[in-house]
Amino acid sequence: MRAFQVTGFDTAPQLVETDCPVPGPGQVLVRISACGLNFADLLMMSGRYQDTPAPPFTLGMEIAGTIEALGPGVTGTAPGTRVAVFAGQGGLAEYGVFDAARCVAIPDMMPDTHAAGFLVAYGTSHVALARRARLGQGERLLVLGAGGGVGLTAVELGAGMGAEVIAVARGADKLEAARAAGARHLLDATEVDLRGAVKDLGGADVVYDAVGGDMFTAALRATNPLGRILCIGFASGTVPQIPANHLLVKNIDVIGLYWGGYLKFAPQILTDSLSELMQMYAEGRIAPHIGATRELGAAAEALGLLKDRRVAGKVVVTI
Known part of the structure; x- marks a missing residue:
C-alpha cells in the first residue's frame, strides 16, 4: 500500500510503498477514504509535537473509512461499517489499523470528507x-x-x-x-x-x-x-x-x-461530546467547511496549504 511517511526529522516526508498492516487484539483494519489535516501534523514533521512517535511513521491524525477486518477480541462492530477515527498518526495511507474503541460510526448522510475533518x-x-x-x-x-x-x-x-x-x-x-x-x-x-x-x-x-x-x-x-x-x-x-x-x-x-489528552485520563468526555456533535450534524445544526481537498499523491501540497494558512476551513486528503 501507499503511505505518506516521515522517515527522519531532517528530511521531507515522502510517499512510500509499505506492507499493509494486520490488526492486533482490540484493533480493526480500515480502508481509508479521507484524512483531515491538522496543525499538529506540521509539528510532527519536525518532531515538535508532544505526542510525536519515533520515525518512520505515517502522518495523518484523523481519518474516515470503512472497516475491512477485525482483530482478535473485537465485538460490537462489523466489516463494512463506515467509521471516523482519531488515530493520532497513520491517516495518510490506503489502509491503517486502529483501536476499535476509537472508532465512531459515521451517519449515512455524512460524506467521508466531512467525517475526516470533523473529530x-x-x-x-x-x-x-x-x-x-x-x-x-x-x-x-x-x-x-x-x-x-x-x-x-x-x-x-x-x-x-x-x-x-x-x-x-x-x-x-x-x-x-x-x-x-x-x-x-x-x-x-x-x-x-x-x-x-x-x-x-x-x-x-x-x-x-x-x-x-x-x-x-x-x-x-x-x-x-x-x-x-x-x-x-x-x-x-x-x-x-x-x-x-x-x-x-x-x-x-x-x-x-x-x-x-482526554483519551488518556477521561475518554468518556470525548465520547459523549462526539455523540452530541454527530447528532447535531444529523439534525443539520452544524455544517463542516472543507476549504480544499487533495489526493494522496499531493499530500505535500496539502500540508503546504495548511502551513501557509491559504485556505479557510479544513484541508482534507482523499485516498
Missing part, C-alpha cells in the same frame, strides 16, 4: 466552549484564527450557543467564511488594532485562541473581568508568556485545552 476541529471547540469555558448565552466570544479549520468550528458552535461572536482572521475570504458560520463582528488581523477594536465592541468574555503570540497579548488586554481565555494552540509559532498580575487584577482564568 478534532468540532471536538476541540465543543469541549473547550461547553465544558472548559462554560460559554453562556449572550456572552461575547472572541475567536482568534477564526478562518482556520478549528477556528471556524468555534465560531459556528459559539453562535449556536447564543454567544455574540467576534471573528479575527486574515483576508476577506476567511472573514466571509466566519460570517457565514455565524460571526457578528469581523476583524481583519492585518488591519486593526485588535485590543482597541475588541474593547470598542465591549470587550471579550471568552477568548478562543489557536494562534498565540502577539494576538494572545492583545486579546488578554481586551478581556473583561471574570473572562476566560482558552489556549488551544500556537499557529503563530510563538507561545505567549502570561503576566500573572493581569489575571489577578481582572479575575481572569486562562484555560488549557489539549483535546487528544
